[in-house]
Amino acid sequence: MLAEKYAERIQKIFSKYPDKRSAVMPLLYVAQEEFGWVSPEAIEEVAVLCEIDPTQVKSIAGFYTMYSEKPKGKYWLQVCTDFPCALRGADQFHQALLDHLGIEEGGTTEDGLFTVEHVMCLAACDKAPMLQCNFHYVENLDMDKMKALLDQWRADAKDSAAD
Amino acid sequence: MVTIYIDGVGYEVPAGTNLVDVAKFYADNDIPVFCYHPKMAPVGMCRMCLVEMGSVEKDKESGTVLLDEQGSPKIRWMPKMQTACTQTVYDGLAIRTNTQQVTEAREDIVEFLLTSHPLDCPICDKGGECPLQNLTMRHGPGVSVFYFEDKMHLAKHVPLGELIYLDRERCIQCARCIRFSDELAGDDVLAFHERGRALQIVTVSDPPFDSKFSGNTTDICPVGALTTADFRFGARPWELKEVPSIDPYGPEGANISLSTRLDRDSGGGIIIKRVMPRQNEHVNEIWISDKTRFGHHHTRHIDRLVTPLHREKNTLIETTWDKAFKQIIDKLKGATSVGAIAGPGLSNEDLWELRQLVLAVGGSEKSLGIWPATMSGGEVVKQVGIAKGSNFNTMGKGTVIVLVATDLEEEAPIWWLRAKAARDRGATVVVLNGRPTKMDRYAKFSLRHEYGDAVGAINSLTAHIVNGNHHKADRAEGFAELQKALKKVKADDRYAAAAEAIAGADNVVVFCGAEGVTLAQHAELMQACANVLILTGHVGRTNNGLIPVWPGANTQGAIDLGYTAEATAELLQNPPAVLIVAGCNPVGEDIAAANLRNADFVIVTSQFDTATTAIADVVLPQQSFAEREGTFTSGERRVQRFYAAQGVIGESFPDWKIFAQVRHAIDKSTAKVSAGAVMAEITKSVAAYSAMGYKNLAQVERQFPDVGGTDQYYGGTAYQNTGGIGVQWPVSAENAEAKLNVVPVSSEKSKAKGLLVVPTTLLYDRGMLFVRSEIMSLRIPPAHANFSPADAQKLKLQDGDMVEINLEGASLTVQIIVNETIPAGVITLPKCLSDQPGPFAPMVAGSIEKVAQALAATGD
Numbered sequence A: 001m002l003a004e005k006y007a008e009r010i011q012k013i014f015s016k017y018p019d020k021r022s023a024v025m026p027l028l029y030v031a032q033e034e035f036g037w038v039s040p041e042a043i044e045e046v047a048v049l050c051e052i053d054p055t056q057v058k059s060i061a062g063f064y065t066m067y068s069e070k071p072k073g074k075y076w077l078q079v080c081t082d083f084p085c086a087l088r089g090a091d092q093f094h095q096a097l098l099d100h101l102g103i104e105e106g107g108t109t110e111d112g113l114f115t116v117e118h119v120m121c122l123a124a125c126d127k128a129p130m131l132q133c134n135f136h137y138v139e140n141l142d143m144d145k146m147k148a149l150l151d152q153w154r155a156d157a158k159d160s161a162a163d
Numbered sequence B: 001m002v003t004i005y006i007d008g009v010g011y012e013v014p015a016g017t018n019l020v021d022v023a024k025f026y027a028d029n030d031i032p033v034f035c036y037h038p039k040m041a042p043v044g045m046c047r048m049c050l051v052e053m054g055s056v057e058k059d060k061e062s063g064t065v066l067l068d069e070q071g072s073p074k075i076r077w078m079p080k081m082q083t084a085c086t087q088t089v090y091d092g093l094a095i096r097t098n099t100q101q102v103t104e105a106r107e108d109i110v111e112f113l114l115t116s117h118p119l120d121c122p123i124c125d126k127g128g129e130c131p132l133q134n135l136t137m138r139h140g141p142g143v144s145v146f147y148f149e150d151k152m153h154l155a156k157h158v159p160l161g162e163l164i165y166l167d168r169e170r171c172i173q174c175a176r177c178i179r180f181s182d183e184l185a186g187d188d189v190l191a192f193h194e195r196g197r198a199l200q201i202v203t204v205s206d207p208p209f210d211s212k213f214s215g216n217t218t219d220i221c222p223v224g225a226l227t228t229a230d231f232r233f234g235a236r237p238w239e240l241k242e243v244p245s246i247d248p249y250g251p252e253g254a255n256i257s258l259s260t261r262l263d264r265d266s267g268g269g270i271i272i273k274r275v276m277p278r279q280n281e282h283v284n285e286i287w288i289s290d291k292t293r294f295g296h297h298h299t300r301h302i303d304r305l306v307t308p309l310h311r312e313k314n315t316l317i318e319t320t321w322d323k324a325f326k327q328i329i330d331k332l333k334g335a336t337s338v339g340a341i342a343g344p345g346l347s348n349e350d351l352w353e354l355r356q357l358v359l360a361v362g363g364s365e366k367s368l369g370i371w372p373a374t375m376s377g378g379e380v381v382k383q384v385g386i387a388k389g390s391n392f393n394t395m396g397k398g399t400v401i402v403l404v405a406t407d408l409e410e411e412a413p414i415w416w417l418r419a420k421a422a423r424d425r426g427a428t429v430v431v432l433n434g435r436p437t438k439m440d441r442y443a444k445f446s447l448r449h450e451y452g453d454a455v456g457a458i459n460s461l462t463a464h465i466v467n468g469n470h471h472k473a474d475r476a477e478g479f480a481e482l483q484k485a486l487k488k489v490k491a492d493d494r495y496a497a498a499a500e501a502i503a504g505a506d507n508v509v510v511f512c513g514a515e516g517v518t519l520a521q522h523a524e525l526m527q528a529c530a531n532v533l534i535l536t537g538h539v540g541r542t543n544n545g546l547i548p549v550w551p552g553a554n555t556q557g558a559i560d561l562g563y564t565a566e567a568t569a570e571l572l573q574n575p576p577a578v579l580i581v582a583g584c585n586p587v588g589e590d591i592a593a594a595n596l597r598n599a600d601f602v603i604v605t606s607q608f609d610t611a612t613t614a615i616a617d618v619v620l621p622q623q624s625f626a627e628r629e630g631t632f633t634s635g636e637r638r639v640q641r642f643y644a645a646q647g648v649i650g651e652s653f654p655d656w657k658i659f660a661q662v663r664h665a666i667d668k669s670t671a672k673v674s675a676g677a678v679m680a681e682i683t684k685s686v687a688a689y690s691a692m693g694y695k696n697l698a699q700v701e702r703q704f705p706d707v708g709g710t711d712q713y714y715g716g717t718a719y720q721n722t723g724g725i726g727v728q729w730p731v732s733a734e735n736a737e738a739k740l741n742v743v744p745v746s747s748e749k750s751k752a753k754g755l756l757v758v759p760t761t762l763l764y765d766r767g768m769l770f771v772r773s774e775i776m777s778l779r780i781p782p783a784h785a786n787f788s789p790a791d792a793q794k795l796k797l798q799d800g801d802m803v804e805i806n807l808e809g810a811s812l813t814v815q816i817i818v819n820e821t822i823p824a825g826v827i828t829l830p831k832c833l834s835d836q837p838g839p840f841a842p843m844v845a846g847s848i849e850k851v852a853q854a855l856a857a858t859g860d
């Protein structure tokens, strides 16, 4: 339950708004961080917290692309393939990454670690090719750098699983 | 009034109205719309209503309109087209709707909407009354530049709950359904999900699409995207004959159309295929509750009684009308005492003939009872009932709406809807009850009193009004005594602000129910409400007065014709030798009716076998409201006609005919041959009904906004009111000379110790008629009682436990719900949820025993 696990954080979020329903978006982020995606249960929980109908919460989760209503890998890689990035080989980079991981666009690796998705301009055109991993920018990429990063993330995941 | 110009012609129209509505009403110019609906705020989403728009040029100094060479007003046009639906009319507004630019815009929008529309009109329920279909025929380009193969294909049978289905392909994303549910019904259970081409309607509420008004979205959906489970693939609109009728369940008198046709399912007889709202801007506008819409299945249910029955060797067996009549006539002739209990769905004609019969065989008005017998105060209504001509549509800022002892959405959903709309326009809502209800969300003052002390709560209001010198006593007869009595009332401070709001308001409407109130207290409660209204001068004027939230569709009519709940109470105490129970099931519903078994001879008219027919000596098959003509009187005292729609089931007869024939056999009076003839007699005998002849009641008027008509602009012809808008009878307060009685009332709180069981009313219950509509079965909750957390803890009970509640000789087994809105010391027990009778009046519970444990909670 989010309410127990993040009691303090949720309280802080509520304190920023005049009424509870206004806190729905930050709470959806809390849920997404916790579960990796916005599950129907998460929607239900946020609805109870904000005292609104779950239908309204689902509507918001569906409208904004940064909420995912499908399960994602632990690392959600969003590769920009918009025009300026494409000029610097983002399409090829995107494809190479997919091939390397052995998945299709939008898919998740079998170990549940990586999801790759192409997205529109992320406003880092000057550092293309780039992607964001769980909303953190990783810039000036090529496949060598990328492979190193993937290895590092795999290792991190193993460590955190060990604790 | 302001002047506007449409295609060069000037029209005088009311200021502040919507351009689309006035163009249609005054200029007969149908500006096409998809997202706009006259009953909801415009959103300007679909762009179908684009027109050229401008303003007349006026001389700066004199303000006179400047004319061009031809003598028509000079107009300054805006460079681009504007949406007509978002425009309120103002003096000098001009539009052009017949130019090439406008025509092309309309073609483009239709073409755009059809890019992904499945065009499956031949199998679509809406086909034939579909705004998209009609507007495409009128404004569509006929061809498309888009590739057919590019159409998106989406799910076509998505249940939004068990009542409403969504066809995703057909939806044009106008959001009418969402806006209705959210803005009007206050149920934010529908929403858009995703965006762009992926946009779709969703509900994830529990139960899904949880709204008592959900069916209305299928009426206002401009395409066939929303359909009801009840009517889906049931018939084509053009095969249907719309018969005007009245909601048989609620006191609001909602106007409905019964869409009928000859049908295979009835062996070729005429049956109801669906129930639709019929426009009556005075009553229900274009809305009905789901109970009204889906609760019609009893009319042709397989269990309908089809022949008379009589008792032989302790069982009821079939008999003929002749034999049944003979038995009844013999009994009535020799009866030492006679009494009648009339159900909530009897028409005025039925009630009149029943009354005449009872009086003809030696009964008196004291032996005419109503069912359910929970409310009193007919005399108060005669004085200060809501004034004739009042209309919730015209209430807003300056109006105070007071709800007393009622859960209005459950008891009278249409009044709830309209009161809430008035509140959204600026009216102030005051709620006085023992627990919060849905209206409390919208109330400025939510005032809680102890159950049993409703009269005390209203007295507090009165005391504040008088103590603060906010009162006008000029019309109040008996004011001196009231003032004296008020000295003893301790005015609770919590009521001060509300009292001030009521006293200072332009208009005040009071809804008075009977939740937590005994019958004896209810007479006082109605008077207490009258005191407030009279002393603040909120009587006799439009949009002022009292609306009793009667328990039945025609309780008002019964009271007008001399029936009372007090008489019922007396009949339950001392059953007469011969008892007639017409169209109700007291024995199955109310524990206080058990005594009726002691009547020597019981005659019951009924549509179904019930616990009451089980004690009968003769049972007569009664017609449902759909098979016959008649009139109901709403809680706003509007007498309205309903018409025969469906073929007669079995050998059933209307009650008025049954009673008229019996009386004819006894006193040789002429038995009337039509309901209209019965009403003609009522008009001569009952002063208030002198204008209620069938011709008057059938008068119609052109209604604004124009939503129903053969042009099929907002949907089908069902909205069209061809049956009459009804006639209200005036109350005495409307005569400015009349003195009005204010009477001191005091509340007698029960001294008994223990938990107080308060019966409440739910819209969806197991009443003998409604329960036959199986489509609603999932919405009827199981028999349950609500306990406060404190009491549950004290009794070591958990949510979901089954308990036995013992009450004055009866015991009920129900599931408990631990509910934090219930005050400590109180159990609320919804009426008519099981086959066991329950209490209809608040009473103190005896022992409460747990009989079964809650199922262990699932999950973690």
Ligand code: SF4
Pocket (backbone or CB within 6 Å): B170, B171, B172, B173, B174, B175, B176, B177, B178, B201, B220, B221, B222, B223, B225, B226
């Ligand atoms: S379902 Fe009907 S009313 Fe609702 S948005 Fe779609 S077209 Fe409009």
Ligand code: FES
Pocket (backbone or CB within 6 Å): A080, A081, A082, A083, A084, A085, A086, A120, A121, A122, A123, A124, A125, A126, A128
């Ligand atoms: S185009 Fe890739 S970040 Fe702007």
Ligand code: FES
Pocket (backbone or CB within 6 Å): B032, B033, B034, B035, B036, B043, B044, B045, B046, B047, B048, B049, B050, B083, B084, B085, B086
């Ligand atoms: S009707 Fe849709 S924009 Fe006006």
